[in-house]
Each structure stands twice: as structure tokens, then as C-alpha cells.
Amino acid sequence: ASVNECFDISFKVMLLGDSAVGKTCVLVRFKDGAFLGGNFIATVGIDFRVRETPIWDTAGQERFRSVTHAYYRDAQALLLLYDITSKSSFDNIRAWLTEIHEYAQKDVVIMLLGNKSDMVAERVIKREEGEKLAKEYGVPFMETSAKTGVNVELAFLAVAKDLKHRA
Ligand code: GDP
Ligand code: MG
Secondary structure, three states, X not given: OOHHHHOOEEEEEEEEOOOOOOHHHHHHHHHHHHHOOOOHHHHHOEEEEEEEOOOOOOOOHHHHHHHHHHHHHHOOEEEEEEEOOOHHHHHOHHHHHHHXXXXXXXXXXXXXXXXXXXXXXXXXXXXXXXXXXXXXXXXXXXXXXXXXXXXXXXXHHHHHHHHHHHO
16 A cells, blocks of 8 residues: 555645746745644644756756646645745746746636745745735745744645635
8 A cells, every 4th residue: 555545635836936036945844844743644634745846947947837837737736935045936926826827727726835934034025015015916824944844834734725625
């Protein structure tokens, strides 16, 4: 029997956003929480297959982009990240959402995350700006920190609840 049969449901989740916003760190933080001491998976009964897309920061862009589009079609949920200390990563969220609407499943669960919330001195994007953008696109929003762990599990939990409703 596969490990997967231990769980009620399994979902594919993809982390998106510009290079260096913290996708890998958020994923590592979530997995550590889930497997070391946390009881997220047991509580929610969901196995997440999370992956990060190799986009925009990768050599051979065009080839990777077409691979990425196949990932989009596969994903049931997308966590879209910017870095609260990087205006360009925030400005690029609109382009990411355009791409999502073009390639993702129509009923995909999307969540916007403003990461690196621990970097208070370097912040350039206010929480309200993130909230406003999320509202404009009708997606939920949270600020997270992969460094301290703030809201990382909560973000996945919110996505899990949304997915479970639809399953
Ligand atoms: P990715 O390219 O989106 O996968 O970004 P990474 O996860 O590799 O992170 C890029 C850089 O940002 C690394 O130096 C991380 O240590 C740092 N970083 C990621 N998340 C956070 C965070 O929440 N807070 C702080 N202070 N640094 C972070
Ligand atoms: Mg990465």
C-alpha cells in the first residue's frame, strides 16, 4: 500500500512567485512543522504534495515555462508569494495572476502570501497593500515568515479547508 492510502485526501499544491521570495524556505518550514512535532497532516487528514515551480530565475526560460504550464494544470492549489521587502516581487504578482488565470484549473484554490514578515526594518510593502491586492482578485491573504514560522501552517490549513470543502 502506498503511503498515500494513510490519508483521506491528497492534493497537489504549487508555490509560485519571483526568485528569492522564500518559496523553498516556506516549503521546508511547512514540511518540518508537519513531520517534526506538528500534527497538521494528522489533524486535517490531508497529504499535500507540494512543489515549487522553476520559473523566471531559471536558465532556458522558454523550455521551463512550457514545463511549468503542465504543472499548473496539475495543481489543485497555488500559494503565490511575494517578499514584503521587495517591491518588484509585489508588482509582479499581477503578472503571476494573469498567468495563473491562463493556465491553472478554473477552480484552483489560490492564496496570496506576503513572506518575510519578520523583516520589519526592511519592509517596503505594507500589509494593507497586500490585503488590497488580494481583495481585488478575490483571494485570501496572509503575511508569513519562513524564518519564524509565523502563519506558515495556518496558510496551508486555510488552503486545506478550502480544498476539503470542494472535495
Ligand atoms: P525562493 O527562490 O523563492 O525559493 O527563495 P528561498 O526560499 O531560496 O529564499 C531566498 C532567501 O530569502 C534566502 O536567503 C532565505 O534565507 C531568505 N528567506 C526566505 N524566507 C524568509 C523569511 O521568511 N524571513 C527572512 N528573514 N528571510 C527569508
Ligand atoms: Mg527556491
